[in-house]
Amino acid sequence: xxxxxxxIQVTDLHKRFGSLEVLKGISLTARQGDVIAIIGGSGSGKxxxxxxxxxxxxxxxxxxxxxxxxxxxxxxxxxxxxxxNRRQVQRIRSRLAMVFQSxxxxxxxxxxxxxxxxxxHVLGVPKDQAIATAEALLKRVGLFxxxxxxxxxxxxxxxxxxxxxxxxxxxxxxxxxxxPTSALDPELVGEVLSVIGDLAREKRTMLLVTHEMKFARxxxxxxxxxxxxxxxxxxxxDEIFGAxxxxxxxxxxxxxx
Amino acid sequence: xxxxxxxxxxxxxxxxxxxxxxxxxxxxxxLYGGPILRxxxxxxxxxxxxxxELVLMLLLYYAGTDALSQLLALAGYGSVxxxxxxxxxxxxxxxxxxxxxxxxxxxxxxxxxxQIEAGRAYGMSPMKVLTRVTLPAMLPYxxxxxxxxxxxxxxxxxxxxxIGFSELTLVTRQAAGSTKAYMLFFLAAGAIYLAWTLVSSxxxxxxxxxATRGLVRTA
Ligand SMILES: Nc1ncnc2c1ncn2[C@@H]1O[C@H](COP(=O)(O)OP(=O)(O)OP(=O)(O)O)[C@@H](O)[C@H]1O
Ligand SMILES: [Mg+2]
Numbered sequence: 400x401x402x403x404x405x406x407i408q409v410t411d412l413h414k415r416f417g418s419l420e421v422l423k424g425i426s427l428t429a430r431q432g433d434v435i436a437i438i439g440g441s442g443s444g445k446x447x448x449x450x451x452x453x454x455x456x457x458x459x460x461x462x463x464x465x466x467x468x469x470x471x472x473x474x475x476x477x478x479x480x481x482x483x484n485r486r487q488v489q490r491i492r493s494r495l496a497m498v499f500q501s502x503x504x505x506x507x508x509x510x511x512x513x514x515x516x517x518x519x520h521v522l523g524v525p526k527d528q529a530i531a532t533a534e535a536l537l538k539r540v541g542l543f544x545x546x547x548x549x550x551x552x553x554x555x556x557x558x559x560x561x562x563x564x565x566x567x568x569x570x571x572x573x574x575x576x577x578x579p580t581s582a583l584d585p586e587l588v589g590e591v592l593s594v595i596g597d598l599a600r601e602k603r604t605m606l607l608v609t610h611e612m613k614f615a616r617x618x619x620x621x622x623x624x625x626x627x628x629x630x631x632x633x634x635x636x637d638e639i640f641g642a643x644x645x646x647x648x649x650x651x652x653x654x655x656x
Numbered sequence: 657x658x659x660x661x662x663x664x665x666x667x668x669x670x671x672x673x674x675x676x677x678x679x680x681x682x683x684x685x686x687l688y689g690g691p692i693l694r695x696x697x698x699x700x701x702x703x704x705x706x707x708x709e710l711v712l713m714l715l716l717y718y719a720g721t722d723a724l725s726q727l728l729a730l731a732g733y734g735s736v737x738x739x740x741x742x743x744x745x746x747x748x749x750x751x752x753x754x755x756x757x758x759x760x761x762x763x764x765x766x767x768x769x770x771q772i773e774a775g776r777a778y779g780m781s782p783m784k785v786l787t788r789v790t791l792p793a794m795l796p797y798x799x800x801x802x803x804x805x806x807x808x809x810x811x812x813x814x815x816x817x818x819i820g821f822s823e824l825t826l827v828t829r830q831a832a833g834s835t836k837a838y839m840l841f842f843l844a845a846g847a848i849y850l851a852w853t854l855v856s857s858x859x860x861x862x863x864x865x866x867a868t869r870g871l872v873r874t875a
Contacts, residue, residue: 495777503771549870
């Protein structure tokens with residue numbers, strides 16, 4: 400299924416929490432180099448969708464493929480799904496780098512240790528090689544001087560940039576951003592967006608959940624508007640933001656400005 | 657007396673170490689285990705913490721070692737005499753383990769969920785998450801409780817005097833009894849325990865400083 404140009408393919412994804420159906424059948428394909436912005440109101444299921452892709456949440460139904468490899472699931476006997484092969488899930492996760500709203504850097508490790516952790520302890524990269532890569536990445540996000548500092552002593556913007564370096568260190572097949580700037584003070588948003596913008600211009604495959612509409616319009620090549628667990632509308636950014644069709648999207652866009 | 661002191665040290669280190677191992681296992685059992693394992697752990701920690709330590713010591717020492725040697729005999733090892741030090745470490749370890757389980761359980765729960773989630777998101781196996789993220793991240797939260805337990809372990813060694821184990825307190829009593837210099841010997845023993853505690857708190861402070869490097873001090 401799917402040629403090598405397909406980075407992520409999601410087919411008819413459903414997710415329910417108890418009696419609440421949060422995702423009601425979502426299909427989406429990200430080709431390599433795609434920057435897909437996911438927008439939608441609070442509670443529309445954006446985070447849940449992203450977290451189903453790397454199986455932090457287990458979908459109730461549907462399939463996820465990464466680089467043409469379908470993640471094997473089996474029934475859990477209660478109407479849900481569980482991974483059929485944990486190792487496969489771990490292997491795929493290790494190459495789908497996630498950047499969280501609240502950074503989630505490991506607090507007991509320095510910035511550098513955070514960045515080399517997955518390469519060394521998950522992917523098995525030799526330590527000196529991982530350190531060299533990490534230092535280059537930290538230079539790139541402007542944190543080389545902070546490499547031996549613990550995350551708690553950094554500003555939110557610095558922490559998020561360190562988290563992006565951690566994500567890049569695994570040479571991700573695709574990056575998953577869940578509102579990477581929502582927890583930041585307004586004056587720190589810019590420095591993080593500029594790093595993400597650079598990555599987008601490099602044509603790194605990414606799914607980006609964001610409330611920064613101007614930014615989404617600038618960097619994405621496809622925008623998905625989620626409403627109530629369904630894709631209400633999708634298309635190129637200029638159409639979505641410039642000429643929205645559905646009433647809900649029109650309302651959403653006008654409400655955010 | 658020095659021999660008694662060394663025996664006490666061995667008891668404390670051995671019992672404490674065993675207690676830590678049981679504690680980590682117990683906490684993981686309580687947090688991640690199935691319902692049966694969780695109930696078993698609950699019974700273990702509740703019982704041990706409810707019963708006075710002296711009673712436990714006597715019970716575990718006599719009944720425990722008896723059961724163990726019978727078990728060994730059944731397994732075909734013949735009658736094995738369990739030496740007093742091993743038995744003492746076992747007794748202290750089982751008692752400490754119950755308290756350590758609670759300390760670790762609380763500390764693990766204090767680790768922000770996002771840290772563990774990040775571990776999973778980057779492809780760590782559950783075991784990797786535990787050893788690379790959960791355990792090191794919970795350490796700062798566990799240390800105050802663990803430091804307390806170490807002090808308790810120290811004092812628990814003296815309780816083993818009642819079962820005739822030649823640790824510091826018993827040796828002191830014997831020496832004092834035979835020389836009639838009660839005051840001298842018990843003051844000396846007290847001084848040794850005090851010195852032990854002082855050295856311990858220095859070491860603990862050092863470890864705490866290292867473990868909390870990543871936390872912003874709010875003091
Ligand atoms: N673990 C969970 N258990 C139960 N319900 C959940 C859980 N996670 C999310 N939900 C519910 O699922 C719905 C979608 O949540 P989700 O976090 O995906 O929304 P979102 O689009 O990311 O919203 P926001 O913009 O506020 O981040 C919400 O109603 C939420 O309460
Ligand atoms: Mg969200």
